[in-house]
Amino acid sequence: MRPFDYRTPANAVTAVQAVTEHPAAAFLGGGTNLLDHLKLGITHPDLLVDVTSVTADTIEDFQGGLLIGAAARNSDIAADYRVRTRYPALAEALLSGASGQLRNMATAAGNPLQRTRCPYFQDPTTPCNKRRPGSGCAAIGGFTRGHAILGASxxxxxxxxSDMAVALTALDATVHVLxxxxxxxxxxxxxxxxxxxDPTRDTVLDHGDLITLIELPYSPIARQSRYYKVRDRASFAFALVSVAAxxxxxxxxxxxxxxxxxxxxHKPWRANRAEQILIGEPATDATYRLAAExxxxxxxxxxxxxxxxxxxxxxxxxxxVSVLRRLAEEPR
Amino acid sequence: MSAIGQDIPRRDGYAKVTGTATYAYEADVDNAAYCVLLQASIARGQVSEIDITEALALPGVLTILTPGQVEKIHQVDDTELYVLQDGEVDYRGQIIGAVVADTPEIAHHAASLVHFSYHVDEHDSTFSPDRHDLYKPDRLGTGEPTDTKTGDIDAAMRKAPHTITQTYTTATNHNNPMEPHATTALWQDDALILWDSTQGVHAVRTTIAQVFGLDTDQVRVICPYVGGGFGAKGEPHPHIVVATLAARALPGRPIRLALTRAQMFALVGYRPPTVQHTRLAADEHGTLTGIALAAVNQTARITEFTENAGSPTRTMYAAPNRATSHRLVVLDVAVPTWMRAPGECPGMFGPEVAIDELAEALGVDPIDLRVRNEPEVDPDSGKPFSSRNLVACLREGADRFGWADRAPRRDGDWLVGTGVAASVFPAFTMQATAAIRYDQGRYIVEIGAADLGTGAWTVLPQIAADALEVPLEQIDIGIGDTTYPRASVAGGSTGTATWGSAILTAAEAFRDKFGDDPDDGDEMEGSISKPPFHEDYATYAFGAQFAEVRVHADTAEIRVPRLLGVFAAGRIVNPRTARSQFTGGMTMGLSMALHESSSLDPRFGHVINHDLAEYHIATCADATNVEAHWIDEHDPHVNALGVKGIGEIGIVGTAAAIVNAAHHATGVRVRDLPLTLDKLLPGLP
Amino acid sequence: MGLSGFRAEVGFRVDGEPHTLAVDTRSTVLDVLRDTLGNTSPKKGCDRGQCGACTVLLDGRRVLSCLVLAVTAGGKDILTAKGLAANGRLHPVQQAFLDNDALQCGYCTPGQVCSAVGALDEFADGKPSHAGDVTAEPELTRAEIAERISGNLCRCGAYTAIISAIEQAADA
Incomplete structure (x- = not known):
């Protein structure tokens, strides 16, 4: 790990300013993914700007919905009674991710910004276009069990x-960016x-963009939501596939x-086509299957x-099919 | 009252629950320096150039070890220990250098600044049983013959009304003890002290003394606690040599070296993948007329290792026509080693699934089929068994598990089934010496043994107390230090039998000489030095494992809500620590069954999922209900203590029981481990 | 607190005892505890947040000390398994681990203990887990305990006993 400077800015504006002015600077939130990457040698910032104290860590009611502070910890969001009852899929997604300790550390803004666990991306001795542009993709022709079936290149x-990101995608959330x-x-x-x-970019955010809030809109349908994660272990494993519905x-x-x-x-996948097929059709396995297909x-x-x-x-x-059937048969 | 058989809490328990037990990296030394290893990023070739300028210029860097620029060392049997003597690269991830610095941060940073160039040779890291370059090793690591043959298995297969011919595979598994291998090394006043995480301090001392041309008296190895080993700490690995090289380059300065988790996937061994071509022939009643297993595994170009997967087939069931064989593929890969129940663990997967397949084909209960083929004597050696209670284990397990009501069923979204498999592991002894000294009312027992979590700290005093006929509270025990008498490595489930026998002998000698009222300072040693295998008896522990498996009808997710084992493993010295050994082995077996697979990418030559997020081992949520019981077994022949090893048998058979249960639940027969949901999915309605 | 250069002064309490030291900005809490302060109760099993062996209680919450930079811990309370047994008296969770033989090699154990203490506090606060219905009050079933402790890997396979130990401690 290369040496880096560490700063605790006075507020979000100065944090953004510090990173914007400094091409090799990075925001530090919960650190659960960034520190790992520093140790692996995947990223080499020379300045870390700690933003855990300059954005909110609270959850506020807002126009029938909720505003989640960027610094709110994953476990606190999942434990919030309003989240659990109004947006149960979000609570379920958060609780199905990582471990109790990591959820106590990871922040609202950091979780959706975590990077892929592709083993080749995480091994700097192998080619990877996301890590080293132009070096090639070692996953193609390698171990691909965990890899994409939609939208890949x-x-x-x-x-x-991220599990949280899948739920936020389904629940029509918005991010506030400074x-x-x-x-x-x-x-x-x-x-x-x-x-x-250009796989180096996971999101549309630019260098120096800071997520300050995640907004969940008023959403009656969200009360009837679920998140289901299929994985190889019963706990503490990334999804093979997951569904927020x-x-x-x-x-x-x-x-x-x-x-x-x-x-x-490569991103949480909003199934717009499937939604269009579902609406207006009878709530049966055949409908769910057709939509997914x-x-x-x-x-x-x-x-x-x-x-x-x-x-x-x-x-x-x-x-x-399994998740939609359960939502239809066992309303929350 | 006898101390043996008592439910005694761990002597090291307080230190472990508070974290005050010190492991190798944590040795209490002042002014330590930190050593970080550098690894080859090619699978075969030579280091051609090394640029250390930038790294060496970093303040705080003390020295950088590179090929050919370190002291000359001696070649020993394990060629992998000939470290940094030249720039040859035999596998990807091999050690090609090391950085030593004042702090771990500086050492890691400097390591990233050392640049290697290579002359790259073509490598071959593709494992397949169909290769044309398979070869037959001279013998197995256990000393047994590579192949065995009795009668005519081919004829038996042709004649039998019922046959099973299938190929089963087990995946590459990495031992992954929770404590990464670590060494703290100090060279001072012509003497070397190694605090090393090892299953055998004396083995490390002997080997390191040879490597560096030292007298064994100049080397002390200390290891009171080992954070798990499972075979991967059974023999010294090359990092210990590097730590010693660094220590000798910086006399007086203690060197701390811990492997990273990723490095453990290259440098400290693994269970190689096995392919098991399995054949069974049976008459109408299910009596076996033939049994055969042909095993293939990969080994490394630099050191040969045979996984003796055919061994248990030689002993398990009676049949007049029998054959086993072992073949190897040499690859440019890291060196395999022992992993918990080498041979038996993978080798009881294929046969025990095959028996289940035969039972299904015959329409008989798989327990009945096993009972029907119970041998009178060891089919391999012809010797009688010192004790063999497999049938009792199967019957008691069936009762406890509720085997009788085993029709597959559906519970909500889950398909539920049950399965059974047998377990076996040999019981033998190694060589050891123990010393007993009397001092101010206490007996001090010392032996260079190891406790990897097995309970040696606790059970050896129990054996000593009974042998000396004194209360347990009067016994002090010292293990894990070469200042104590030489003892065998903790491996092969031989620890308690071997070290306990040495203590028994020492206690007899002590009492013969000093009686029961000794004086302060009275001391005697005693040894066990019999050959490992019993001359007159076949000595094995047996067991039966039962699994309940649930498979989600939609997603094929797999859960094992219940695992129950019954074992016949001789005298149980401490039921508390014994239960943990059995259930721990079973839990690791569950992990092998459902999760574990090292993804070796032949294009690069190394394991690509080299961390604990991608190389899955079972979590707590995967193994919530693992239960072990045992038969009250009195074996007067196996050894003077009547104990058989229990550290390994728990993992043997578990995977087969789980795979058999998954078949029972779903009708889908999986023959390749691990059993993951994608293998069941196509067979679900 | 503005910090520059590669070393920074930071003050925190470890097991109740205050420390002020100049740390490398790259140092994790885990490495400072183990290599600088000599408190080796938290263990390094992976250094990447994948095993739980380094779990400590940071201001009462269970976290992975391998992924916390020491410079970010200013003013905080760090409690290790060693500190849980202050004055030589074991914490009920530690006693339960001993009573149930919920350990073997002992390397994951201090992390398991800290994680269990944190998990029981979280449960007492009514926080849900993946094992239950998030819209309902959680119940401390064996499945709940297993899910909540699943961030702590144990290669010796003591899980069944660990669940029993945590059950016992919860009832204490």
Whole structure:
């Protein structure tokens, strides 16, 4: 690890200023992903600007929804009674991620900004376009069990690891961003990007952009939401696939739906196509299956030394059916 | 009252729950320097250039060890210990240098500033049983023959009305003890002290003395506590040589060296992948007429290692026609080693699933099938068993588990099934010496043994108390230091039997000489030096494992809500620590069954999931209900104490029981470990 | 507090005892505890937040000390498993680990103990886990305990006993 300076800025504006002026500076939040990358030699900032004290760590009621401070810890968000009852999928997503200790450390803004756990990205002795542009993608032709089936490119097949981000995508959240130019908001579903020809960028944020708040809108349907994570261990493992869903069923017919997938793309995947198919149809397994199949029509699976990731297509379809059936049959 | 058999809490428990037990890296030394290893990023070739300028210029860097620029050392049997003598690279991740600095931060930073250039040779790291370059090793690591053959297995397969011919595979597994391998080394006044995380302090001393051309008297190895080993700390690995090189380069300065978790995937061994071609032949009644297993595993170009996966097939079941064989593939990969129950653990996967497949084909209960094929004597050696209570284990396990009501069922979203498999592990003894001294009303027992969590700190005093016929409270014990008499490595489930036998002998000698009213300073030694294998008897522990498996009907997620084992392992010295040994082995078996697989990428030659987030071991949520019981077994033949080892048998058979249960739940037969949901998914409705 | 250069002065309490020291900005709390202060109760099992062996209580909350920079711990209270047994009296969780033989090699144990203490506090505060219905009050079933302690790996496989130990401590 290279030496770095460490600063605790007086407020969010000076924090943004410090990072913006300094090309090799980085914001430090909970540190759970950044410190790991420093140790692995994946990133080499020479200045860390600690933002845990300059953004809110509280959760406030706001226009029927909630404003979550960027510095709020994952465990505190998941424990908040308003989150648990109004946005249960978010609480479930948070609680299915990482471990109790990590959730006590990781922040609201940091969790969605964590980077892929692609083993080649995390091993600096192998090629990786995300880590070293132009070096190639070692995952292609390697071990691909955890890799993307939607939206990947020939440059990168990594998946986004955050559970929280999948729930926020489904629940129509918005992020508030402070930059040297001022404040702006970004719909959560537009925060992350597909790899395309430049996998180095996970999100649309620029250097010096600081997430200050995550806004959850007033959302009656969110009360009927769930997050289901399929993984290889019963706990403390990243998703093979995950589903965040919300459903409103009236007289056996789906009147409204929200659906997002995790573990299958470079970003949390909002399943807009599937939602369109669900709405207006009877709440049956056949409908759920059709919707999931439609969303996955463009899936491109990878061969691999481990048998590849083709299993994710049927797995995700079956998981969608399972989650939507449960939402319809066991309203919260 | 006999101390043996009592439920005694761990002597080292207080130190461990408070974290005050000190492990190798934590040795209490002043002014330590920190050593960080540098590893090859190619799989085969030579280091051609090294640039240390930038690293050496960093304030706080004390020295940088590079190939050919360190003191000359001696070659020993383990060629991997010939470290940094030349720039040859035999596998990716091999040690090609080390940085020593005043602080760990500076050492790590400097390590990133050392630049290597290579002459790269083509490498071959692709494991396959179909390769044309398989070869037959001279013998197995246990000294047993590589192949065995009795009768005509091919003819038996042709004639039998029921046969099973299947190939089963086990994955590469890494031992991954929670304490990364570590050494604190100090060279001072022509003497070396190593605080090393090892399963055998004397083995480390002997080897390191040879490597550096020292008298063993010049070397002291200390290791009171070991944070797990499971075989990976059974033999000295190359980092110990590096720590010693660094210490000798900086006399008087203690050197702390701990491997990173990632380095443990290259430098300290692993269980190689095995392919097990398994054949069973049976008559209409399910009596086996033939049993055969042909095993293939990978080994490293630099050092040969055979996983004796065929061994248990030689002993488990009676059949007139029998064959086992072992073949190796030499690859440019890191060196494999022992991992908990080497041979038996992977080698009881294929056969015990095959038995389940045969039971299904015959329509008989898999317990009945095993009982029907119980041998009268050891089918391999023809010797009688000193004791063999497999049937009793199966029956008692069936009762406790509720085997009788085992129809597969559905519980909500979950498909539920049960499975069984047998366990076996040999019981033998190694060589050891123990000393007993009397001082002010206390007996001080000293032996260079090790406690890896096995309970040696606790059970050896129990054995000593009974042997001396004094209360347990009067016994002090010293282990884990070469100043104590030479003792065997903690491995092969031989520790308690071997060290206990040495203590028994020492106690007899002590009482013969000094009676029961000794004077302060009275001291005697006693040894056990029999050959490891019993001359007249086949000596094995046996067990039966039962698993309940739940498979989610939609997602194929797999859970093991219940695991129950019954073992016949001789006399149990301490039921508390014994239970932990059995259940610990079973839990590791569950982990092997569902999770563990090292992803060796042949394009690069190293394991790519080299961390604990990607190389999964079971979490607490995966193993919530693991239960062990034992038969009250009196074996007068196995050794003077009547104890058999218990550290390894718990992992043997677990994976087969779980795979058999998953089949029972879903109808899907998985023959390749680990059992992950993608393998069940295609078979679900 | 503005800090410059590669070393920074920081003050915190470890097991009740105040320390002020100049740390390398790169140093983690874990390394400062182990290498500088000689408190080796928290263990290094992976140094990457993947095993839980380094768990300590930071201002009462369980965290992974391998992923906390020492410079960020200014003014905080760090409690290790060693400090839980102040004055030689074991914490009920530690006693329960002994009673249930919920340890073998002992290397993960101090982290397990700190994690269990933190987890029981979280449960007492009504915080939910993945094992239960997030919209309801949590119940401390064996499944709940297992889920809450799953960030602490144990290679010796003491999990079943660890759950029993935490059950016992919760009832104490």
């Amino acid at each position: 020939t440059h990168c097949v990594a998946t986004h690891p 930059s040297a130019q001022g404040e702006r908001t970004i719909p959560f579903a537009e925060l992350h990007r597909l790899p395309g020809a 919300a459903l409103t069923v009236t007289d056996g017919v789906i009147s409204d739906a929200r659906l997002a997938f995790g573990g299958i793309a 439609h969303e996955l029509a463009d899936a491109r699976t990878l061969d691999g030394l481990d048998g590849g990731n083709a299993f994710k297509v049927p797995l995700l379809i079956r998981t969608v």
